[in-house]
Amino acid sequence: MPVVRWIGLLLVGLVPATGAAQETGGFSVLRGRDTVAVEEFSRGPVELTGTLMRGGTTTGDRVRYRAVLVEDESAPLIELSVWQRDDPERARARQTSRVIFKDDSVAVDDMTGSGLRTLVMPTQPAPIPYLKLSIAFLEQATRRAAASPGRDSVPMPFFSLDGGQTVVGRVRRLGGDSAVVALGTVEFRLRVDGSGRILGGALPAQGLRIVRHGAS
Numbered sequence: 001m002p003v004v005r006w007i008g009l010l011l012v013g014l015v016p017a018t019g020a021a022q023e024t025g026g027f028s029v030l031r032g033r034d035t036v037a038v039e040e041f042s043r044g045p046v047e048l049t050g051t052l053m054r055g056g057t058t059t060g061d062r063v064r065y066r067a068v069l070v071e072d073e074s075a076p077l078i079e080l081s082v083w084q085r086d087d088p089e090r091a092r093a094r095q096t097s098r099v100i101f102k103d104d105s106v107a108v109d110d111m112t113g114s115g116l117r118t119l120v121m122p123t124q125p126a127p128i129p130y131l132k133l134s135i136a137f138l139e140q141a142t143r144r145a146a147a148s149p150g151r152d153s154v155p156m157p158f159f160s161l162d163g164g165q166t167v168v169g170r171v172r173r174l175g176g177d178s179a180v181v182a183l184g185t186v187e188f189r190l191r192v193d194g195s196g197r198i199l200g201g202a203l204p205a206q207g208l209r210i211v212r213h214g215a216s
Helices: 003-011 135-146
Strands: 023-031 034-043 047-054 061-068 077-084 095-102 105-112 115-122 128-130 153-160 166-173 178-183 186-192 198-203 208-213
Touching (some): 023 135, 034 135, 047 135, 128 135, 135 153, 135 166, 135 178, 135 186, 135 198
Antiparallel strands (some): 023 034, 034 047, 047 061, 061 077, 077 095, 153 166, 166 178, 178 186, 186 198, 198 208
């Protein structure tokens, strides 16, 4: 099936009903008094959008994302636009990407100043997409684990939107208010609620602290 037609079929029926719940909020990732990343997001029943700013004003980047969500908390279609952190708001994105998951493969259309490049890579079915330091994307994993009653430890694949690798990770629930997400060699220790919303946490090995703010 042509990719464009498949995307169209995917989006049919994913339009949220009138009055569907919409959540807005943000996260900060801190090392001591320094801010490593700031994220603002909006999550609805079938869409996650947001902006992630990483690093310093002259060395970091600014990523704007839109992801179509499905019932298992995966995101079969993701669009990314990337700027340098200090680029003007109205500047053209330095890189735009469209990421399409289907079965056990992922197609990435990547547009930069050098032109368009398309890659098709193997992955695992229904992976959780991960964008480095995006806690909103990481929350898709804790939400999936919360929807798995009776299981304190839930394995799941993650697909790195930064590097294109698939890593098998695991979410372990520790009581009703905390969880550990192991993503390769990276371990997040998180405070969560019953639905899997991340309320705060840390990456102990990297000396990072996660703060949630502005949730509604």
